[in-house]
Amino acid sequence: MKPPPRIRSSPGDLLSDPSAAPRLIAHADMDAFYASIEQLDNPELRGKPVIVGGTSMRGVVTSASYEARKFGIRSAMPTVEAHRLCPDGIFIAGRMGRYVEIARRVREVFESFSPVVEPLSLDEAFIDLTGTQRLFGTPVDLGRALKRQMLERTGLIVSVGIAPTKMAAKILSDLSKPDGLLVITAEYLRSFLDPLPVDRLWGVGRVTLERMNRAGIRTIGDLARYDVSVLRRMFGSAGPHLHELANARDPRPVIRDWQRKSYGEESTFDRDLELGSLELRRVFVAHSEAIGRRLRADRVRARTVTVKLKLARALGSGRYPLLTRSATLEKSTDDGATIAQTALNLLARVRVPERVRLAGVQVHHLERDDEMQLQLFDSPAGHEARRWRLNRAVDDVIRKFGDNVISLGLVQAAKASPTRRIK
Amino acid sequence: MEIAINRVALLDALSMIQGIVERRNTVPILGHVLIEPAEGRVRLSATDLEVGIRTELTAEASDPASFTLAARKLFEIVRETEAEQVTIKALERDWMELRCGRARFKMMGLDPRSFPSLPATNGQLDRERGIQAELKLSPDVLANMIDKTIFAVSPDEARYNLSGVYLAAPESGTVRMVATDGHRLSLVDREAGGFAMEGGVIIPRKGLAELRKLLDEPGEDVAHLVIERQLAWLRRGATELSMRLVEGEFPDYQGVIPTESRYQIHVGRDILLNAMRRAAIFSNERYHGVKLAFAEGTLTVSSTSPEVGEASETIDVAFNGAEFSIGFNALYIQQVLNVIPSEGEAVLGLSDEVTAGVITTPSDSKFRYVVMPMRL
Numbered sequence: 133m134k135p136p137p138r139i140r141s142s143p144g145d146l147l148s149d150p151s152a153a154p155r156l157i158a159h160a161d162m163d164a165f166y167a168s169i170e171q172l173d174n175p176e177l178r179g180k181p182v183i184v185g186g187t188s189m190r191g192v193v194t195s196a197s198y199e200a201r202k203f204g205i206r207s208a209m210p211t212v213e214a215h216r217l218c219p220d221g222i223f224i225a226g227r228m229g230r231y232v233e234i235a236r237r238v239r240e241v242f243e244s245f246s247p248v249v250e251p252l253s254l255d256e257a258f259i260d261l262t263g264t265q266r267l268f269g270t271p272v273d274l275g276r277a278l279k280r281q282m283l284e285r286t287g288l289i290v291s292v293g294i295a296p297t298k299m300a301a302k303i304l305s306d307l308s309k310p311d312g313l314l315v316i317t318a319e320y321l322r323s324f325l326d327p328l329p330v331d332r333l334w335g336v337g338r339v340t341l342e343r344m345n346r347a348g349i350r351t352i353g354d355l356a357r358y359d360v361s362v363l364r365r366m367f368g369s370a371g372p373h374l375h376e377l378a379n380a381r382d383p384r385p386v387i388r389d390w391q392r393k394s395y396g397e398e399s400t401f402d403r404d405l406e407l408g409s410l411e412l413r414r415v416f417v418a419h420s421e422a423i424g425r426r427l428r429a430d431r432v433r434a435r436t437v438t439v440k441l442k443l444a445r446a447l448g449s450g451r452y453p454l455l456t457r458s459a460t461l462e463k464s465t466d467d468g469a470t471i472a473q474t475a476l477n478l479l480a481r482v483r484v485p486e487r488v489r490l491a492g493v494q495v496h497h498l499e500r501d502d503e504m505q506l507q508l509f510d511s512p513a514g515h516e517a518r519r520w521r522l523n524r525a526v527d528d529v530i531r532k533f534g535d536n537v538i539s540l541g542l543v544q545a546a547k548a549s550p551t552r553r554i555k
Numbered sequence: 556m557e558i559a560i561n562r563v564a565l566l567d568a569l570s571m572i573q574g575i576v577e578r579r580n581t582v583p584i585l586g587h588v589l590i591e592p593a594e595g596r597v598r599l600s601a602t603d604l605e606v607g608i609r610t611e612l613t614a615e616a617s618d619p620a621s622f623t624l625a626a627r628k629l630f631e632i633v634r635e636t637e638a639e640q641v642t643i644k645a646l647e648r649d650w651m652e653l654r655c656g657r658a659r660f661k662m663m664g665l666d667p668r669s670f671p672s673l674p675a676t677n678g679q680l681d682r683e684r685g686i687q688a689e690l691k692l693s694p695d696v697l698a699n700m701i702d703k704t705i706f707a708v709s710p711d712e713a714r715y716n717l718s719g720v721y722l723a724a725p726e727s728g729t730v731r732m733v734a735t736d737g738h739r740l741s742l743v744d745r746e747a748g749g750f751a752m753e754g755g756v757i758i759p760r761k762g763l764a765e766l767r768k769l770l771d772e773p774g775e776d777v778a779h780l781v782i783e784r785q786l787a788w789l790r791r792g793a794t795e796l797s798m799r800l801v802e803g804e805f806p807d808y809q810g811v812i813p814t815e816s817r818y819q820i821h822v823g824r825d826i827l828l829n830a831m832r833r834a835a836i837f838s839n840e841r842y843h844g845v846k847l848a849f850a851e852g853t854l855t856v857s858s859t860s861p862e863v864g865e866a867s868e869t870i871d872v873a874f875n876g877a878e879f880s881i882g883f884n885a886l887y888i889q890q891v892l893n894v895i896p897s898e899g900e901a902v903l904g905l906s907d908e909v910t911a912g913v914i915t916t917p918s919d920s921k922f923r924y925v926v927m928p929m930r931l
Contacts, residue, residue, distance in 0.1 A: 504931070505911060509735075509737055
């Protein structure tokens with residue numbers, strides 16, 4: 133019999149080689165995070181179908197309570213469709229400030245189990261539990277302790293998957309929902325994965341799935357037994373990678389200092405906006421301010437600002453022309469007003485006689501805000517220090533009273549339904 | 556050609572010159588000292604094109620032919636020798652022979668005609684070049700002004716307008732020196748009879764540091780600093796030092812000096828300096844952040860370095876406002892305390908954690924130090 137293909141590995145891979153040291157990885161994912169927070173804060177909403185991110189008819193659902201899911205409502209579903217499925221549902225714009233605040237506590241619970249936590253978004257993370265059994269007991273004990281602590285400290289429910297690889301842990305937590313805990317050990321890993329549909333694997337999207345189905349690959353087991361060289365011809369370098377995953381070989385480590393590359397805010401409008409309109413300018417300012425707040429909360433500064441515009445003219449099959457413009461600042465910033473000014477300057481340079489359906493602001497080229505020395509000569513004198521003080525005061529107010537109590541006059545109600553993308 | 560020079564006098568002159576000769580040696584002649592013999596004396600010159608020094612010694616010379624020698628090597632030879640006299644003799648081409656007692660050295664000189672002219676007059680006041688001002692001060696007073704400002708000059712060469720000490724006359728009969736690196740600023744005023752000047756000039760740090768050394772040399776009771784349009788120079792004893800002024804506009808320093816502070820806190824200079832030194836042990840190596848926390852009757856100086864350790868020390872002070880904390884770069888505070896006399900007192904003028912602090916001392920009412928806090 134031919135030996136199994138070997139993965140070429142560098143010496144550094146030894147540590148993360150699953151055969152070298154069996155790993156224990158949890159994927160923890162909050163159940164209906166935003167909707168659950170709304171139900172937690174407002175008892176009247178409990179037991180009712182709550183849909184967050186859905187006050188605008190053109191937006192998409194960002195979170196739906198399990199009561200709403202019974203109607204077939206799912207995240208990322210267009211709001212129009214959610215309304216059709218559940219006309220009596222409670223549609224809420226969402227309070228990002230509050231969600232971020234709770235997310236911080238969620239993160240603290242994760243970190244109380246292991247220092248190696250890799251957040252995937254506000255409410256979802258991988259936790260490397262390798263070596264923590266001595267502290268917390270069996271993997272099942274670990275999972276139960278995590279769920280119990282989460283409930284005690286946040287009042288929210290988390291679903292947990294625990295496995296020797298990242299991919300399996302993620303699949304398990306998905307399957308366990310709602311309020312679930314699934315654990316699998318290395319010896320049963322293959323037999324667990326084999327019968328699952330192949331699109332459970334990361335990297336198998338709609339197009340790949342169709343091509344796999346045509347090649348007779350329907351389950352993960354089908355893929356695992358498929359000839360790698362054929363897969364390479366079909367899918368390029370992704371082929372062998374997927375083959376490895378299907379064979380339960382996923383040496384990717386949990387990365388603690390996972391570095392975010394950008395921060396962005398965007399929204400789709402109820403009706404298309406003119407390029408030069410005040411409303412569009414408001415949206416840019418609101419997004420910029422929100423980004424500034426998030427940068428400051430994370431103690432990060434950004435140097436590049438990108439604006440993104442989706443034009444109203446449909447290209448068919450749900451696609452629209454996309455315009456982006458970027459500018460790099462002389463000095464990194466965490467000030468919403470600076471980001472807004474840059475975004476508006478970029479906007480002024482866009483000259484297309486068309487309406488806009490979606491507008492977004494993004495910042496990248498991030499650097500950690502460890503330049504803590506304040507400057508004597510800001511231009512104009514003291515401007516930057518004053519902005520810093522103002523921003524911090526506003527941040528404090530929002531942290532204490534929520535983000536509806538204070539905003540720029542211009543921004544007032546401009547952000548009816550922010551959709552938020554986590555990168 | 557042959558000259559004989561007293562070794563100790565030559566060593567003094569050469570050590571003064573070492574600070575100016577170009578170390579990087581990108582232009583070989585700038586690493587050399589120009590030696591010009593004349594009747595009963597010899598003149599030594601060195602320059603890096605920005606700063607120039609020229610000094611005279613008594614010497615026995617056979618004829619007035621000039622030559623150059625590598626300044627660093629010459630200094631080392633003269634330093635290591637034990638003889639009372641050093642004699643230098645020209646050999647063929649640009650080769651020179653040095654004799655110190657029984658030791659002999661052979662060195663290659665460069666063509667003296669390629670030695671650049673110094674950024675200086677020949678000690679003559681050249682009215683056409685535009686004298687802006689003449690400052691006459693006691694050498695001690697001038698030295699003290701330099702000490703109280705030069706440490707705050709920016710080490711960042713790119714910020715050239717901050718790369719020197721700003722000298723101006725805020726009013727007739729007063730001389731002011733100001734230095735800043737953009738994080739802190741040091742300002743000192745002194746009475747200077749008859750001194751007047753329109754606008755101000757920026758004196759480069761290197762030249763000013765050399766000038767400061769020269770003030771320690773024996774010489775006249777009055778130091779006479781001449782400021783021309785593009786040059787400043789000072790003659791003391793047999794030595795003349797000249798420097799090209801920094802071109803550029805000094806920032807609006809007056810705008811950043813707080814006119815008043817919420818709290819005025821008096822602290823013993825030595826107590827605070829020692830506490831800062833100890834706290835600095837656990838401050839960040841790059842930013843040296845130290846926290847000053849004020850509470851009823853006390854000031855707690857502390858620092859934390861994750862995974863390394865922490866330090867804290869409480870001092871009694873007359874403080875009775877609302878508790879607050881402010882962060883500073885420990886070096887910025889230590890450096891100003893170092894120019895306040897030992898056993899003196901420092902007065903910290905503070906308002907809140909993001910407003911510039913003002914440090915003064917009763918021992919010098921004309922001195923002010925402004926320092927921006929660090930965010931903690």
